[in-house]
Amino acid sequence: MDQPSTLVHVxxxxxxxxxxxxxxxxxxxxxxxxxxxVPLGKGVSVGLVLGVEAVAADSESEFAxxxxxxxxDTEPLADAHLLALLEWAARYYHCPLGEVIFSALPAALRKxxxxxxxxxxxxxxxxxxxxxxxxxxxxxxxxxxxxxCLQSIQTWNAESTPxxxxxxxxxxxxxTEIYLRLMTPLLAAGKQVLVIVPEIxxxxxxxxxxxxxxxxIPTVCLHSGLxxxxxxxxxxxxxxxxxxxxxxxxxxxxxxxxxxxxIVIDEExxxxxxxxxxxxxxxRDLAIKRAQMLAIPVLLGSATPALESLxxxxxxxxxxxxxxxRPGSARPPALQVQDTRPFELQAGLTPDxxxxxxxxxxxxxxxxxxxxxxGFAPALYCPSCGWxxxxxxxxxxxxxxxxxxxxVCHHCGAEQATPTxxxxxxxxxxxxxxxxxERLELLLQNHFSGFPVVRIDRDxxxxxxxxxxxxxAVRTNEPLILVGTQMLAKGHDFPNLTxxxxxxxxxxxxxxxxxxxxxxxxxxxxxxxxxxxxxKAGQVILQTSQPQHPLLQQLVGQGYTPFAKQLxxxxxxxxxxxxxxxxxIRASSETLEPAxxxxxxxxxxxxxxEQVIQCLGPVPAPIEKRANRYRAQLLLxxxxxxxxxxxxxxxxxxxxxxxxxxxxxxxxDVDPVDFS
DNA sequence: AGCACGCCGACT
DNA sequence: GTCGGCGTGCTC
Numbered sequence: 001m002d003q004p005s006t007l008v009h010v011x012x013x014x015x016x017x018x019x020x021x022x023x024x025x026x027x028x029x030x031x032x033x034x035x036x037x038v039p040l041g042k043g044v045s046v047g048l049v050l051g052v053e054a055v056a057a058d059s060e061s062e063f064a065x066x067x068x069x070x071x072x073d074t075e076p077l078a079d080a081h082l083l084a085l086l087e088w089a090a091r092y093y094h095c096p097l098g099e100v101i102f103s104a105l106p107a108a109l110r111k112x113x114x115x116x117x118x119x120x121x122x123x124x125x126x127x128x129x130x131x132x133x134x135x136x137x138x139x140x141x142x143x144x145x146x147x148x149c150l151q152s153i154q155t156w157n158a159e160s161t162p163x164x165x166x167x168x169x170x171x172x173x174x175x176t177e178i179y180l181r182l183m184t185p186l187l188a189a190g191k192q193v194l195v196i197v198p199e200i201x202x203x204x205x206x207x208x209x210x211x212x213x214x215x216x217i218p219t220v221c222l223h224s225g226l227x228x229x230x231x232x233x234x235x236x237x238x239x240x241x242x243x244x245x246x247x248x249x250x251x252x253x254x255x256x257x258x259x260x261x262x263i264v265i266d267e268e269x270x271x272x273x274x275x276x277x278x279x280x281x282x283x284r285d286l287a288i289k290r291a292q293m294l295a296i297p298v299l300l301g302s303a304t305p306a307l308e309s310l311x312x313x314x315x316x317x318x319x320x321x322x323x324x325x326r327p328g329s330a331r332p333p334a335l336q337v338q339d340t341r342p343f344e345l346q347a348g349l350t351p352d353x354x355x356x357x358x359x360x361x362x363x364x365x366x367x368x369x370x371x372x373x374x375g376f377a378p379a380l381y382c383p384s385c386g387w388x389x390x391x392x393x394x395x396x397x398x399x400x401x402x403x404x405x406x407x408v409c410h411h412c413g414a415e416q417a418t419p420t421x422x423x424x425x426x427x428x429x430x431x432x433x434x435x436x437x438e439r440l441e442l443l444l445q446n447h448f449s450g451f452p453v454v455r456i457d458r459d460x461x462x463x464x465x466x467x468x469x470x471x472x473a474v475r476t477n478e479p480l481i482l483v484g485t486q487m488l489a490k491g492h493d494f495p496n497l498t499x500x501x502x503x504x505x506x507x508x509x510x511x512x513x514x515x516x517x518x519x520x521x522x523x524x525x526x527x528x529x530x531x532x533x534x535x536k537a538g539q540v541i542l543q544t545s546q547p548q549h550p551l552l553q554q555l556v557g558q559g560y561t562p563f564a565k566q567l568x569x570x571x572x573x574x575x576x577x578x579x580x581x582x583x584x585i586r587a588s589s590e591t592l593e594p595a596x597x598x599x600x601x602x603x604x605x606x607x608x609x610e611q612v613i614q615c616l617g618p619v620p621a622p623i624e625k626r627a628n629r630y631r632a633q634l635l636l637x638x639x640x641x642x643x644x645x646x647x648x649x650x651x652x653x654x655x656x657x658x659x660x661x662x663x664x665x666x667x668x669d670v671d672p673v674d675f676s
Numbered sequence: 677a678g679c680a681c682g683c684c685g686a687c688t
Numbered sequence: 689g690t691c692g693g694c695g696t697g698c699t700c
Contacts, residue, residue, distance in 0.1 A: 020700040041699050063700045662695050
């Protein structure tokens with residue numbers, strides 16, 4: 001008897017570029033979006049059902065179709081919208097769909113284990129939350145410009161297919177207030193709002209504001225500090241519609257939210273929105289895609305918008321709002337460039353800078369010295385023979401950490417005891433070179449005895465609660481000096497902080513990475529924004545040996561917008577993003593040659609695609625060796641996004657294999673932001 | 677990614 | 689004569 005039977009097409013978390021098909025028995029046909037356990041090779045794998053197809057029982061098949069092993073869920077984990085987003089992302093980033101899907105699901109769902117009864121129950125559709133009266137906080141009055149901003153956004157968002165809005169608001173201009181006010185009516189109507197932030201641990205003040213303002217609204221936070229179980233529970237609460245505010249880092253963009261009505265991307269320029277390994281998506285770009293698919297508004301906020309976003313404003317794809325003034329009497333800080341060349345430096349600081357620090361402390365105010373380099377010194381060398389402490393596994397110098405008296409590689413984590421003499425010539429007098437936050441802390445402690453020096457970096461805050469401890473010391477508003485890295489750049493508001501010193505920006509001014517200047521400009525503006533946030537005027541000192549650099553001059557003299565405009569003109573001249581599109585193919589192997597050879601082969605295949613694209617390279621990566629692997633890269637550029645994608649599809653369809661390149665690992669990075 | 681199959685060097 | 693090296697290819 002030829003009875004019809006049923007096939008399911010399943011995405012598997014492996015680098016397969018196709019779905020696999022399995023048979024199911026009539027009584028257990030799973031719905032699309034349900035997980036199944038399937039036999040794979042000799043083993044068993046989890047998979048997600050993406051298609052169900054009735055076929056004639058006698059239909060021929062290329063393969064021996066195996067039956068699924070078990071249906072794992074009673075309810076679909078992802079709805080059609082989310083699956084469409086993931087399918088789009090897999091195509092756009094040229095990442096296998098199964099890997100995309102399972103990296104978007106909480107880790108608890110990547111196992112071939114059925115959920116407990118309790119968890120199954122939580123997957124059932126829940127009733128929409130009842131409308132809640134959100135109490136307007138009368139203590140919080142919007143300024144006239146905030147009010148005008150809010151009004152514009154609300155008018156625009158009422159359109160049937162709203163365009164993304166870029167809210168360009170200087171530090172302290174009150175972007176958060178706009179977010180809160182925009183969210184209020186939606187939450188009151190029982191809707192959900194997704195808020196994406198760069199790194200949750202670094203934006204505690206944003207979380208506190210939300211918690212106070214929306215005390216009665218169920219909220220979940222999705223960040224790296226959660227255990228698998230906690231993350232899964234938060235995901236379930238969002239999926240049920242019960243949690244109305246979902247705050248999280250980039251991966252939160254994949255959280256199911258049945259009544260999603262708004263997406264907010266805070267610090268939309270931030271590089272941490274781009275995933276740097278595996279499925280290399282951009283959180284902001286997927287947010288815009290998701291919002292577009294759902295026809296809901298999306299708001300991008302930043303004091304220093306990404307060049308891409310400013311360009312999208314120019315072309316009319318985004319709308320733009322500027323929030324200029326700081327509430328109250330706060331004025332923007334005065335920026336001053338300090339030429340380091342004529343001076344003898346102490347731990348990298350000029351005499352003028354030290355004097356400015358002293359004056360600040362004597363006025364009873366706080367100062368911050370920003371140096372994006374951990375450890376005591378970034379190099380240890382022998383003055384007699386020239387030997388230097390290199391990492392055995394990477395092509396970088398090791399950093400000397402004084403407190404632990406160890407040499408540490410900041411790229412692979414390798415550590416070793418500090419040698420007591422030169423391993424090459426036995427000279428017992430090894431010397432350090434360059435500045436790190438540890439050395440800066442020590443110098444400042446000696447120089448300003450009687451005033452506390454608080455160092456905040458990954459090394460000084462590794463213990464749980466240590467960061468909060470240090471921050472609360474700063475919040476006493478007593479005169480002190482803060483020393484720190486990137487960790488200090490955003491999210492903290494110190495009312496008595498009036499001086500910010502920024503060190504070591506030369507490498508970014510001289511970098512060959514075309515994004516380095518954009519990032520430097522953003523960082524300078526963000527860090528400068530720490531100064532003078534309350535009623536006191538702020539001062540910012542930039543130390544550099546390149547004070548005449550035209551773009552630095554422009555940034556200091558005219559501000560971020562003209563600086564960004566100039567950078568955009570430079571990008572246009574070279575057809576660099578956003579005027580052209582890039583994809584970076586990286587390869588690594590135990591020696592450099594096979595990686596280069598494979599990329600050479602790939603470059604040739606791409607040429608055979610007959611698409612209008614440029615290949616730059618292959619060349620060794622800027623950090624040629626990392627964790628014992630040699631790295632090379634091939635940059636692809638095109639003025640047509642479509643040509644680039646067609647070429648990459650052609651490459652993947654043909655398969656990439658070359659004899660003698662067996663140990664080469666390679667990957668595609670669409671819209672790369674990091675070229676190291 | 678795993679995990680097999682498949683041809684060339686040092687062992688009971 | 690075999691055990692096993694990891695190069696190559698497949699997974700419905």
